[in-house]
């Protein structure tokens with residue numbers, strides 16, 4: 001099956017390296033029919049107190065970590081307007097405005113995000129968990145988990161997967177919006193952290209709660225990732241549970257658009273997995289069972 005969509009992408013102004021228009025042009029040249037932009041929407045009142053924040057400043061990524069929802073809405077408003085303007089210029093491409101939104105457990109989160117979604121009207125939202133929430137001390141990311149002393153690192157990793165399960169079980173009734181699917185459930189693998197039992201437990205919660213997921217090919221270069229042919233157990237579990245799945249490249253530049261799609265798609269189909277089409281996936285939401 002040829003994947004004709006790329007829905008998890010990032011652009012310049014956030015933490016991507018190319019403009020939306022460059023991304024559209026390359027996606028079009030590579031035969032994609034649909035491209036969606038899903039820049040990071042990460043809002044936490046104390047994010048600037050996080051250990052990783054000084055590295056973010058140094059790396060020029062401060063603009064994706066926000067403690068001010070109005071600022072984030074404003075930045076996304078301008079970005080969405082620019083993306084929507086591309087639709088007229090590239091009528092043959094299906095160009096979508098998405099968000100990769102981080103889930104947090106601070107009490108005002110649902111309300112604040114609901115307000116942002118109502119005003120920005122994204123075409124879809126990818127739910128992500130890049131952090132462990134430390135309240136007034138900000139957040140810890142996967143690098144912080146990796147760099148902690150061994151016992152502490154293990155404990156934090158466990159906490160990461162427990163939160164992932166909580167996200168899968170999240171009660172959306174008080175929210176005016178939902179996530180469409182979950183980004184990279186295997187994110188800790190990016191830094192070489194893997195806790196197989198906990199990851200399998202998270203997939204279990206994902207399946208029980210009908211949470212659609214993505215297979216993120218950006219992690220495939222990592223030796224610890226579910227390398228097709230090496231350890232297909234995870235892919236098999238996803239196939240067995242019939243978890244709705246799409247492929248994503250998590251492209252932060254034009255070079256990554258559609259990268260490794262063929263390899264991962266064939267590994268996935270070898271396990272009996274049926275990958276979703278873009279239309280399938282965009283119609284999905286957390287906690288809503290397919291009929």
Ligand SMILES: [Zn+2]
Pocket residue numbers: 010015040252
């Ligand atoms: Zn990113």
Ligand SMILES: [Zn+2]
Pocket residue numbers: 100128130183184
């Ligand atoms: Zn991500």
